[in-house]
Amino acid sequence: MAYERGQYRLLALDLDGTLLNESSEISDTNAEWVKHAVDAGVTVCVSTGRGFNSALPIAEKLGLESPMITVNGGEIWTKPHSLHRRTLLDSSKVMKLHALAEQYPDVWYWGYTTVDIYNKERWVGDTIASDWLKFGYYTEDVQSLGEILKEIQTWDGLELTNSSPFNIEINPTGVSKATALMEVCRMLGYEMSEVVAVGDSLNDIAAIRAVGLGVAMGNAQDEVKLAANVVTGSNQEHGVAQVIQNYVLRK
Incomplete structure (x- = not known):
C-alpha cells in the first residue's frame, strides 16, 4: 500500500526512550513506518543528545541521508558526515x-x-x-x-x-533541539509549523513546544507530556510508528 505525506514535511525523532526500546533497539514496526514516511517524501531527522558517533549507526540502519541533530543541538549535520554547524561549550x-x-x-x-x-x-x-x-x-x-x-x-x-x-x-546557552530544528528548517526551506517533534525528556521540551505538532512518548516525563500537543504510545509500544500512522501519513 502506498502512503502519502500529510501536512507535515519533517519528522524529528529523539532516540533513547523514543525511537529506541528499552534494549536500545529499533523495533521492526518502528523501522517499517519510518521507511514508509521516507518513501512518502517526509524528511526524517534524528534529534538526540547522543554524540554523532553513537547516533550514526541508528541513522544508517534506517537508511537516512537527511539532516541530523546531535548533542542536543550542539552539532547540526546536513546529512551524515557532513557538518553544518557546531557550537562549543567553553x-x-x-x-x-x-x-x-x-x-x-x-x-x-x-x-x-x-x-x-x-x-x-x-x-x-x-x-x-x-x-x-x-x-x-x-x-x-x-x-x-x-x-x-x-x-x-x-x-x-x-x-x-x-x-x-x-x-x-x-x-x-541557546543550544537546544528547538534552535537546531529552526536551522534545519531554514536549510531545507520548511516552516516550523510543518515539523513533528517526538521525545520523552526535558531536552525535547523546547522542540516539542516550537513545532507544528509536539508529541510526548507514553513513557515521557510528566513535564514533557504537559508541553506536548499529543501523547503517543511508549517506546515499548512502537510509539513512533503510531505517530507516523496517526499524524504524518495518509493512505
Missing part, C-alpha cells in the same frame, strides 16, 4: 563542571568533545585543549543531583536539560 566551564562532579564520589559524569567522549573512568588531563560540546551528570541519588543542579543554575552561559530523571545535561 572549556573553562567544563573544568568547573568537572571539579563540581569530583565533589560527589558517587556521581557519574561524562563530557563530549568533537572527537571523543570522556567520563569518570576515563578523563583527560588537559581539558582546556579540547573542543567540548556537552557535559553531563548521572546519579539516582536525587538529593545529590538536586544539589548539583541548584549550584549550576547560578552559573552563566549554560543550557540545562536532562535525558532521564536521573541526569543533567549541559550545553551552551
Whole structure:
C-alpha cells in the first residue's frame, strides 16, 4: 500500500526512550513506518543528545541521508558526515563542571568533545585543549543531583536539560533541539509549523513546544507530556510508528 505525506514535511525523532526500546533497539514496526514516511517524501531527522558517533549507526540502519541533530543541538549535520554547524561549550566551564562532579564520589559524569567522549573512568588531563560540546551528570541519588543542579543554575552561559530523571545535561546557552530544528528548517526551506517533534525528556521540551505538532512518548516525563500537543504510545509500544500512522501519513 502506498502512503502519502500529510501536512507535515519533517519528522524529528529523539532516540533513547523514543525511537529506541528499552534494549536500545529499533523495533521492526518502528523501522517499517519510518521507511514508509521516507518513501512518502517526509524528511526524517534524528534529534538526540547522543554524540554523532553513537547516533550514526541508528541513522544508517534506517537508511537516512537527511539532516541530523546531535548533542542536543550542539552539532547540526546536513546529512551524515557532513557538518553544518557546531557550537562549543567553553572549556573553562567544563573544568568547573568537572571539579563540581569530583565533589560527589558517587556521581557519574561524562563530557563530549568533537572527537571523543570522556567520563569518570576515563578523563583527560588537559581539558582546556579540547573542543567540548556537552557535559553531563548521572546519579539516582536525587538529593545529590538536586544539589548539583541548584549550584549550576547560578552559573552563566549554560543550557540545562536532562535525558532521564536521573541526569543533567549541559550545553551552551541557546543550544537546544528547538534552535537546531529552526536551522534545519531554514536549510531545507520548511516552516516550523510543518515539523513533528517526538521525545520523552526535558531536552525535547523546547522542540516539542516550537513545532507544528509536539508529541510526548507514553513513557515521557510528566513535564514533557504537559508541553506536548499529543501523547503517543511508549517506546515499548512502537510509539513512533503510531505517530507516523496517526499524524504524518495518509493512505
